[in-house]
Amino acid sequence: MRRTLAPLLVLALLVVGTAACGGDGSDDAKASTTTAAQTTTSAADTDTSTTAAGGHDHGGGIETEGTKVLQYWVRGDKLAVGANGVDAGTTAIGTGALERLLEGPARADALSGMTTLIPEGTELLGLDISDGTATVDLSSTFVSGGGSMSMTLRVAQVVFTITQFPTVDRVVFHIDGAEPEGLGGEGLPTSYDGRSGFDDVTPAIVIESPTPYQNVSSPLTISGMANTFEAVVNWSVSSTEGSLLKEGTTTATAGSGTWGTFEVETELPAYQGNVVVTVWEQSGETGSDRTNVYEVLVNLT
Template identity: 45%
Template sequence: MAPAPSTTEPTAPAGDAPGVSTPGATESPAVTPETTPEPAASPVSPSPEASPSPAAERQVNVYFIRDEKIATAHRQIPASPRPATEAIQALLAGPTEAEQAAGMSTAIPEGTTLNGIVIEAGLATVDLSGDFESGGGSFSMLARLAQVVYTLTQFPTVEQVRFELDGQPVEVFGSEGIALDQPVSRATYEDLTPAILVESPAIGDTVSGPLQASGTANVFEATFQIEILDEAGNQLAHQVVTATSGSGMRGTFDVTIPFTVSEPGSGTVVAYELSAKDGSRINEVRIPVEFQP
């Protein structure tokens, strides 16, 4: 059995959405959490009806490949002080069967394990097993790097990533000779990022009205469309969305779209751009979801 990965991630507050403070330190024993447990109360005999409360969880993003571009999936992880470690472990587990059926895959080789993560001054150094470098051509090599970088940089104090394999810094990755002598970021993998990257909702999410949709986009004049369809393809809602930037510069978006359903069912959230040339749909992304009233 492989040893548990080392990490110097400090305590981060629990929450439902990605984005936690994870400043780190040089490699050392795990940092003591910033918060301490409350003093134990006097013992109380539980009533026969009492049941244990569920363990606290938080939602994080993990990033796979769909249509040869980065795509988002959601995972529930324990509300631990080391969310980046939990997120990478979830990434290495790969897409679910439902996500695979929707076209998601991973470029990360099976058997890759996490040795540890150190986060300091905006830089995450991730140490993976040597399996991470095995197999695949140039697209596969770039895609697996992008998956890790996107997953780590969802946390606001991680801006860049360095890679190690079995404790050794990587300067040239794989037989394709990909240079990793400098830290990399999401911008490094812009060519692998869809014009409209919807980070919420994700494939298979259960949603109810109003829908909160967020992500990044690099589209003409920063403008695109989102519509919500029911299982029969009928439009439940439509909204024009304007990102913070576009036309060659990736921006962010976060919009609330009102809609209602009367009963549970399946549906699709569709994001697309209208071509400036002929008005046709381009850069379309379809996200299957489940509705709850």
């Protein structure tokens, strides 16, 4: 089985090949949305190592220094997941995650086509986490410019980034030290109970681990969140040339209108180089069509 790599990932490979570095940050910051789910693997979970040409080095991985935290960016009109490093010895992990978010996408995430709708120059004036509520105080630049979609996405970026931590289940926005009546000219709510209310800007399946250009090894763990029919999530790992290394099916903790989490661990055949981790949902009368496709390019060592 061979698949054509998405044009965006092909372009990213051409760019990263000019100046790449190795290594992988530790994953000490555990996201609340990537807890282990009950996993089932179908008979399609078949080793196809005979199709792997092996050793196609397109520049390797991109190092994340410090404690790894997730950031939620924008790709197209949906959220996408990237990562950066925080010096947990000098910065509180939640503060560091938001500060990295305000700085814009890291190189690996930018190469993967991710951007931000948070206006440049937005400052984090304060972060207080108490009794499960994170109060995020941002400068007024945050609510400047853009329309309703732009404002919704930038708010979602902040909410998803801070709720990766299990100590946060509610987010309240302050602007310049006070809670406004609404956010921006659109008057978006200033408080959010977790990640609910953002279905329009959230892909039906999201990979939260691994993250773009992360160095990975076998066995590989793929985890994230999904809202699919009967909670079914299909996955595969392929070379960048389209040769299938492994594929299977797993079940999220919830689905069919309710968000759940998924996690699958799989042994991969011997291979070194960039590979594409893909998740998708089957559709159509025969179940042969792929929808809600989400891809992450990583470096298999």
